[in-house]
Amino acid sequence: xxxxxxxxxxxxxxxxxxxxxxxxxxxxxxxxxxxxxxxxxxxxxxxxxxxxxxxxxxxxxxxxxxxxxxxxxxxxxxxxxxxxxxxxxxxxxxxxxxxxxxxxxxxxxxxxxxxxxxxxxxxxxxxxxxxxxxxxxxxxxxxxxxxxxxxxxxxxxxxxxxxxxxxxxxxxxxxxxxxxxxxxxxxxxxxxxxxxxxxxxxxxxxxxxxxxxxxxxxxxxxxxxxxxxxxxxxxxxxxxxxxxxxxxxxxxxxxxxxxxxxxxxxxxxxxxxxxxxxxxxxxxxxxxxxxxxxxxxxxxxxxxxxxxxxxxxxxxxxxxxxxxxxxxxxxxxxxxxxxxxxxxxxxxxxxxxxxxxxxxxxxxxxxxxxxxxxxxxxxxxxxxxxxxxxxxxxxxxxxxxxxxxx
Amino acid sequence: xxxxxxxxxxxxxxxxxxxxxxxxxxxxxxxxxxxxxxxxxxxxxxxxxxxxxxxxxxxxxxxxxxxxxxxxxxxxxxxxxxxxxxxxxxxxxxxxxxxxxxxxxxxxxxxxxxxxxxxxxxxxxxxxxxxxxxxxxxxxxxxxxxxxxxxxxxxxxxxxxxxxxxxxxxxxxxxxxxxxxxxxxxxxxxxxxxxxxxxxxxxxxxxxxxxxxxxxxxxxxxxxxxxxxxxxxxxxxxxxxxxxxxxxxxxxxxxxxxxxxxxxxxxxxxxxxxxxxxxx
Numbered sequence: 175x176x177x178x179x180x181x182x183x184x185x186x187x188x189x190x191x192x193x194x195x196x197x198x199x200x201x202x203x204x205x206x207x208x209x210x211x212x213x214x215x216x217x218x219x220x221x222x223x224x225x226x227x228x229x230x231x232x233x234x235x236x237x238x239x240x241x242x243x244x245x246x247x248x249x250x251x252x253x254x255x256x257x258x259x260x261x262x263x264x265x266x267x268x269x270x271x272x273x274x275x276x277x278x279x280x281x282x283x284x285x286x287x288x289x290x291x292x293x294x295x296x297x298x299x300x301x302x303x304x305x306x307x308x309x310x311x312x313x314x315x316x317x318x319x320x321x322x323x324x325x326x327x328x329x330x331x332x333x334x335x336x337x338x339x340x341x342x343x344x345x346x347x348x349x350x351x352x353x354x355x356x357x358x359x360x361x362x363x364x365x366x367x368x369x370x371x372x373x374x375x376x377x378x379x380x381x382x383x384x385x386x387x388x389x390x391x392x393x394x395x396x397x398x399x400x401x402x403x404x405x406x407x408x409x410x411x412x413x414x415x416x417x418x419x420x421x422x423x424x425x426x427x428x429x430x431x432x433x434x435x436x437x438x439x440x441x442x443x444x445x446x447x448x449x450x451x452x453x454x455x456x457x458x459x460x461x462x463x464x465x466x467x468x469x470x471x472x473x474x475x476x477x478x479x480x481x482x483x484x485x486x487x488x489x490x491x492x493x494x495x496x497x498x499x500x501x502x503x504x505x506x507x508x509x510x511x512x513x514x515x516x517x518x519x520x521x522x523x524x525x526x527x528x529x530x531x532x533x534x535x536x537x538x539x540x541x542x543x544x545x546x547x548x549x550x551x552x553x554x555x556x557x558x559x560x561x562x563x564x565x566x567x568x569x570x571x572x573x574x575x576x577x578x579x580x
Numbered sequence: 581x582x583x584x585x586x587x588x589x590x591x592x593x594x595x596x597x598x599x600x601x602x603x604x605x606x607x608x609x610x611x612x613x614x615x616x617x618x619x620x621x622x623x624x625x626x627x628x629x630x631x632x633x634x635x636x637x638x639x640x641x642x643x644x645x646x647x648x649x650x651x652x653x654x655x656x657x658x659x660x661x662x663x664x665x666x667x668x669x670x671x672x673x674x675x676x677x678x679x680x681x682x683x684x685x686x687x688x689x690x691x692x693x694x695x696x697x698x699x700x701x702x703x704x705x706x707x708x709x710x711x712x713x714x715x716x717x718x719x720x721x722x723x724x725x726x727x728x729x730x731x732x733x734x735x736x737x738x739x740x741x742x743x744x745x746x747x748x749x750x751x752x753x754x755x756x757x758x759x760x761x762x763x764x765x766x767x768x769x770x771x772x773x774x775x776x777x778x779x780x781x782x783x784x785x786x787x788x789x790x791x792x793x794x795x796x797x798x799x800x801x802x803x804x805x806x807x808x809x810x811x812x813x814x815x816x817x818x819x820x821x822x823x824x825x826x827x828x829x830x831x832x833x834x835x836x837x838x839x840x841x842x843x844x845x846x847x848x849x850x851x852x853x854x855x856x857x858x859x860x
Contacts, residue, residue: 190857201767201858205851258586258700260857267586278698282616284623291622298615299701350581 178270180351180381181233181256186265187405188251189218190225197221216264225251227405228265233398235350238382240396240414242389242421248405249385253277253355256383271350274300274380279340285329289320289339292328296343310346317368318342338365345372352380356387370395389418389488389525393568415524415566422488422526422559423452430554437476438533438549443468445556455526459562460572463517466556470512470533472549478536479505480545481514483555485570488526493570497532504539521573524566528557602845605702612701613708620713635717636724639672646672646789660791662820666732670816671788673721677747678811679779680717681754684710685848686765686772693766697856703849707759714751722747725819736821743818749830750811753837759844763851767858786812807833 191197200219218224226248233239241249254260255267257275282299283292293314297307307314315324318339320331328336354373373395376382386392392399392414399417401409401424409420446465448456458464472479482497496518498505505512530553535546563572625631646668649655660667688710689696689703696703722743729736758775765771783789785802786809803809810826810833817824 197858198767201854202764204854205763205767208850254697254856255586258584259697259853261586261588261853263588265588269584269586271581273584273700275699278695281695281699282619284619286623286626287619291619295615295619298612299695299699301701303611304615 177234177236179232179234180270181231181383182268183229183231183256184265184267186226186229186252186255186262186267187224188226188248188255188260188263189222190251191219191222193221224405226255226262226402229402229405229407230265231400231407231410233381233383235381236378237398238377238384238396239398239400240392240417241383241385241400241402242387242392242417243402243408244424247402249402250355251405252402253353253383253385257353269351272301272348273351273353274344274347274349275353275355276341276344277353277355279344280336281340283328283336283340286327288326289318289324289328289331290315293339293343296340297346300344300347302343302346306346314339314342314346317345317372334362334365341365341369341372345369349376349380352376352382354382355385389421390568393418413566415568418568419524419526419559423455425488425526430552432550432552434533434548434550436550437473437535438479439471440531440550440552441469441471443556448558449561454557456556456558458520458522458558458560460520460522460524460560460564461562463520464522464558465515465517466529467513467515470514471510472507472512472533474507476507476535476549478539479507479549480532480534480536480543481505481516482532482534483516483518484530484532485522486528486530487570488528491570493527494521499536499539499543505536519574520560521571522560523569523572524560524563525568525570526557526559527570528553529555531555598846599842602704602849606704606708609702609705609708612705613712616705616709617712617716620709621716632720635720636673636676639676639721640669640724642789643669643672655790657790661822662734663732666728666734666820667791667816668789669728670725670819671812673725674747674750674812674815675783675786675788677714677718677721678750678754678808679776679783681714681751682758682779683775684714685755685758685762686775689762689766690772693859696852697859703852707755707845707848711751711755714755718747718751729820734820736819739818739821739824743815746811746815746818746830749834749837750815752841753807753811753833756837756841756844759848760840762848763855766851766855782806782808785809788812 191200200222229248229252231239241252243249251260253275255262256269257273257277258269280292280296282295284295287295290311293311294304294307298304302310318324318335318341320335320339323331323335328339331339352373370391373382377395382395384392384396396414398412399410399414400407401417401420403424408424409417411417444467445456446467447462448458449462450457466483470481480497480499482495482499484492485494485496487493496516530551532548533550534548537544537546628634630637643665646655647665650657650664650668657664685707688706692706695701761771761775765775785806787803807829810829814824814826814830816822817826
């Protein structure tokens with residue numbers, strides 16, 4: 175019972191039209207053509223493109239497929255086909271069992287009506303019968319944490335409360351196949367944790383398709399990964415981490431920006447220890463430290479200064495910093511050009527990182543150190559991917575500890 | 581375990597399977613349809629002072645205009661066998677049932693456009709809920725028509741017991757016409773604008789506010805053979821005890837209505853994925 179194939183997708187393609195007027199015309203044509211002339215024409219028409227092209231996969235109960243790709247890669251189109259909202263233009267999809275979709279939370283809510291009434295509205299649209307809802311309503315209200323507000327109109331709810339209520343209803347579905355699209359992007363932290371917990375409860379019982387731009391969540395939840403690029407399957411693996419790495423490689427470096435007073439500038443940046451370089455992105459082996467050499471020119475009115483490197487992950491979250499103050503180094507502006515060499519121990523995991531260089535004036539090096547104005551902040555100073563990680567994980571930093579076993 | 585297969589072409593589907601799937605979806609959608617109806621009625625009336633009054637205010641107003649025009653002698657309307665106010669009130673109320681029935685499939689589908697593109701539920705629920713709403717409003721209008729008959733001292737005959745059936749026929753006729761136009765209306769919003777205009781025009785081609793003239797001009801012929809005339813006149817005759825003039829026509833019309841209704845339904849089901857595709 176536990177290992178049956180629930181989703182079978184074979185060579186599925188879907189075309190879309192970029193131009194609205196043309197798109198409506200084609201819609202009209204598709205509407206009436208089968209009535210008069212038989213089946214639809216294959217191949218692309220003018221202004222059309224393949225939003226999804228020849229995608230195939232199978233998913234068993236207990237498995238979770240993470241669909242990743244940039245915006246417009248065809249993820250949502252694929253989900254719509256899986257959910258039966260639109261038909262594939264080529265190929266076939268077989269779905270076994272009850273399908274639950276966490277795509278639109280709170281569908282069917284009427285703002286005038288109370289939360290309690292809307293639980294029934296939303297539940298009915300999701301395919302829950304009145305009896306099922308009657309049995310679960312207390313659980314739903316409890317899960318939503320809405321309390322007394324349950325009997326006031328939904329239009330008085332905050333957007334977070336609406337989402338909570340929507341998820342509370344949706345989470346009561348007992349599907350065989352679960353489709354999740356970006357719903358966890360909203361809500362506060364506590365709620366997110368609750369949602370993820372509920373989803374992990376469902377994971378063992380369902381075949382899950384999970385779409386999210388949060389790679390941490392994908393890495394945490396999924397057993398399989400599939401990378402879509404321009405509608406095609408670019409990479410597919412049971413090693414979700416590898417799929418995520420491939421995904422990061424797709425991104426061009428973001429435009430690096432420079433801020434600050436302009437009283438500091440750098441030149442001659444040389445990166446050492448890397449194993450290869452693709453599109454301005456360095457690839458490091460985890461066994462090698464990250465080493466940067468550059469020259470810094472600071473205008474003479476600045477006496478003392480600070481240099482720091484900030485490490486950001488792909489989601490632009492700050493994960494680590496290194497600076498001279500922390501390492502007990504005092505930097506005095508006594509030269510025209512400072513040759514700086516920084517070597518950072520490679521504690522990073524197998525994700526993609528970008529480094530921001532920060533240079534500040536230092537008013538006082540005595541304890542506590544007080545920083546003055548920002549002289550230079552260079553975002554995307556360098557960016558790199560880490561490889562050779564023995565056991566990939568979704569945490570940005572992997573610590574190296576001393577172990578003792580007795 | 582339920583198995584669903586989605587493929588590009590449906591050439592292999594047999595009519596029998598299709599019909600059984602359609603009716604099973606219809607059956608499954610009853611809960612949801614009822615829920616949607618309750619939701620919309622509650623939502624509508626909770627934020628309104630006049631409430632159900634809005635169900636019949638429009639036909640009542642247009643009837644009043646015609647009663648005034650007739651009384652003032654601005655227009656001369658030939659005798660119909662019942663007092664003119666009763667004639668025009670039944671006419672506009674019946675017509676409002678018909679025109680509401682024509683518009684409801686598109687209105688229901690358009691109103692749920694957002695959900696249709698996101699959640700897979702039996703779309704029959706939208707249609708059924710539309711019928712429930714029409715049914716509710718028609719009941720109010722029917723009571724009003726009975727009140728009119730009593731007030732004007734009209735004595736109906738035994739045929740009055742068939743009046744719910746006749747009105748149901750009128751609703752289905754309008755619904756069927758609206759349903760055929762719905763897929764097109766979901767693509768181009770011109771349709772949604774043209775329907776009320778067309779209904780306004782058709783109203784004057786049917787004996788709603790004036791009785792069919794006895795002369796044999798081209799226009800009079802159109803008015804006579806217009807199917808909406810048949811519906812309005814039959815309903816009014818059954819209600820007021822006037823002699824039936826369209827019995828055969830009405831029967832044939834009903835047969836065609838139900839055949840077309842099934843076609844319109846198939847077309848509607850088939851069109852939904854295409855509409856979702858084009859509207860996001």
